[in-house]
Amino acid sequence: MQLKAGSRLQSSACDTQVIVVRAPKDDVDLRCGGHPLVAQGSAGDRAALDPNHSTGSAMGKRYADETLGLELLITKAGAGSLSIGDTPMSLKDAKPLPSSD
Numbered sequence: 272m273q274l275k276a277g278s279r280l281q282s283s284a285c286d287t288q289v290i291v292v293r294a295p296k297d298d299v300d301l302r303c304g305g306h307p308l309v310a311q312g313s314a315g316d317r318a319a320l321d322p323n324h325s326t327g328s329a330m331g332k333r334y335a336d337e338t339l340g341l342e343l344l345i346t347k348a349g350a351g352s353l354s355i356g357d358t359p360m361s362l363k364d365a366k367p368l369p370s371s372d
Contacts, residue, residue, distance in 0.1 A: 304351025
């Protein structure tokens with residue numbers, strides 16, 4: 272799937288919805304709950320949630336893969352977990368604030 276910053280996607284296996292914050296130039300096998308993400312508003316049959324990809328996604332959190340240059344923002348939480356292929360995406364850490372000495 273070719274991604275563009277600002278694209279809105281949803282899971283075909285759960286309620287998860289995301290916005291692409293940063294997108295790589297190459298195609299990405301982006302999944303949630305073990306199934307590919309689709310454009311938000313796409314009608315289709317609900318896929319069964321893969322138990323190996325069911326740790327959930329938290330609303331308002333960012334998930335990233337720094338090696339690909341991909342960053343996603345969760346706009347609606349769901350039971351599925353985000354992955355690139357079968358590799359789980361990691362929660363992006365907050366940047367530390369500078370000390371106020």
